[in-house]
Amino acid sequence: MKQLWTFGIEQAKSCLFAVVIFSTLAITQMIELSNRYDWILLICIITQIIMLVTHLETWDELKVICVFHIIGLALEIYKVHMGSWSYPEEAFTKVFGVPLYSGFMYASVASYLCQAWRRLDVRLVKWPPNWTVAILSAAIYFNFFTHHFICDFRWFLKIATVLLFIRTVVFYKVNDKVYQMPVVLSFVLIGFFIWIxxxxxxxFGAWQYPNQSDTWQIVHFSKISSWLLLVIVSFLIVAMLKHIKGTNKESHT
Structure with a gap:
């Protein structure tokens, strides 16, 4: 129970950015704040600055988060244009129908991964070659765009992910005790919790799917599949950067 408690606390600390976003969404909806998308963006920016100043996040982690902000915002603009979902409320900080705060929702996933990696002293064993990881990440990301025009290759990409990482194991530490888990299982678990x-x-009105225009409905279970792929991209980018940085450190020592 002590180990589970410590693990839960470290996970909660790693989710701080996401908790701030969800809390802001709930509060701004309950008080019916006008232009709340703009307020959410402001709170996200202030939170990011505070986390950096208080060393809850490092400069290296901020660089990764900024990359995810750009990647996520590009995907949001495209998906809104294609009618996959919408942001119906008014805001000054909207670009092509997408509020700028939406990039922070993707950045919060990167923030969680970076912080959990550091807090739990994550190590990956039997990591495949970086070039294969880069190709798979690019293929998964661009499939979110191209499946509107050509075949959806998500199941092929999932199979490719399993085959590429079938031998990869993630080690993490809780109170100096080391645990391990197949990295593919970690993809599934993170994807499921992001769906929740x-x-x-x-x-709380962060965005709206077409079937939620009249009344809120539970997000379709098929979206777990999409989040699973997005988590894989996020994890692979963070892991690649950590792996490359670790390799560079070893080469300098």
Missing amino acids: AENIATF
Whole structure:
């Protein structure tokens, strides 16, 4: 129970950015704040500055988070344009129908991964070659765009992920005791919990799917598949950067 408690506390600390976003969504909806998308963006920026100043996040982690902000915002603009979902409320900080705060929702996933990696002293064993990881990450990301025009290759990409990482194991430390888990299982677990978070976010009006225009409904289970792929991209980018940085450190020592 002590180990489980410590693990839960470290996970909660790692989710701080996401908790701030969800809390802001809930509070701004309950008080019916006008232009709340703009307020959410302001709170996200202030939170990011505070986390950096208080050393809850490092400069290296901020760089990774900024990359995810750009990647996520580009995907949001495209998906809104294609009618996959919408942001119906008015805001000054909207670009092509997408509020800028939406990038922080993707950045919060990167923030969680970076912080959990550091707090739990994560290590990856039997990591595949970086070039294969880069190709797979790019293929998964661009499939979110191209499946509107050509075949959806998500199941092929999932199979490719399993085959590429079938031997990869993630080691993490809780109170100096080391545990291990197949990295593929970690993809599934993170994707599932993000789907739960998505239901909370849509309930508080973070964005809106077409079937939620009249009344809120639970997000379809098929979205777990999409989040699973997005988590894989996020994890692979963070892991690649950590792996490359670790390799560079070893080469200098």
